Amino acid sequence: MFNSVSHVSMAHVKAVDGDIGPIEDLLFDDRDWVIRYLVVDAGSWLAERDVLISPYSIKQPLGHDRVIDVALTRRLIHSSPPLDIERTVSRQQELAFERHYHYPAYWDGGGLWALGARPFPSVAPRPLADREAASVYPADMQLRSAEQVCGYELQAAGRGIGQVQDFVFDDESWQIRYLVVDTQSWWPRGRKVLIALPWVDRIDWARQEIHVSLTREQVKCSPVYQDVASIHRDYEILLHANYQRAGYWA
Template identity: 30%
Template sequence: MLRSSKLRSAELTRDGQSVGEVLDVLFDDRNSQVRYLAVDIGTWREGHKILVPPAALAPAGRDDGMLVDTPRLETTLDQAQLEQCPSTAVDRPVSRQHEIELYERMGWQPYWLGIPMAAPGPVWTPAAPAPAVPETVRDDLHHEADPHLRSTNEIEGYYIHATDGDIGHVEDLLIDPARWIVSHFVIDTKNWWPGTKVVVPTSKIAAIDWAERTLAVEVDRAWIKSQPVFDETWRGA
């Protein structure tokens, strides 16, 4: 398991050599799927930030569900390919145009047309030749911002609304590196239940209010208090 807070500042490497530093993890708020890592490649291109999808990464983390304290991420993209990745500002939504450019350049299958992406593997290889994006779709999506692409940096700190009242805030997000899905939230309940952090699966989320910075869950406070306490020995399912 990977922690979003630990992924920030994690090193991205190729053949054991550093090519950049992770700044943020971007996920789809409809299905918790990690779509991109925002990476600063300023070590060799000053001030340049790019989007790197999980399809371009070797497997990360442990397969026993244990937490990884210092993740190291390996990409098979070379410098030229990394430079072709669209640049992005990490403080604003990512436009669909960025995604079109990236997927066309790299030959990946465009998931937004309903075609599943290749599952992460030991090396980056497209599962099949990527179908062309129809011109009508390309025109419609060209400048469309994706409202469902969200930042883990953004959601940390959101307040938790249980069915019977408030009970803490989002402290961290846990990511399953085998599927690149945000699988759990770590909730700090110190204002209601001193000194305790618990782990709640994303399946219990009822709604996220991005304007109010709140996350509603479909369970009550007693249920949340009954969940596993989060510490460095926590093991995922």
């Protein structure tokens, strides 16, 4: 099932014994484009402090009532490693985070989430010494802020086709499937369209540009995007056929 970053960003996180706080941002890795953490403002009870919440802790199904339940206690969250939201989350901070919650390293094992495609540990985490010896954080991967990437310009053959407005993700794997792009900057009668992540050729993070091998005519002929509730398999088939691309489900 699909969900959107904008929808989740309006939610509050709730522990088993009380409220944690509102979601401020979501962090995804720029290799697999999987949402790895929710950044939650716990300042109402943790003295102006932000905390990270991993999808490993989030109960399924993902709530649609602006409340996200996690299988954690406020005490455990209270003692979690500190986070400086003004800086990029470092590898050392992630390792400290995993030690605290006894999570497997999501990059260790070959799947999207350690040994699986979903953020549910299929086996008990290895002893800490074994994990630290075997786990190698990918050198080509960095965490990115969904809030900061919103507004990035999409470029097709040197021509702008719109700005990133939102992200659509699979709420079981937490992998981002589509960028929601607002095309009104060049198309006066434009609308929102979906661009799948596999269609992205490269990203210029410094210039805040995402480059794709698409044309404006293809964008104009794209099926209308309304909201995540309107995305179903028949819609996706039409979307991929318009761009002459194979579906990820094939």
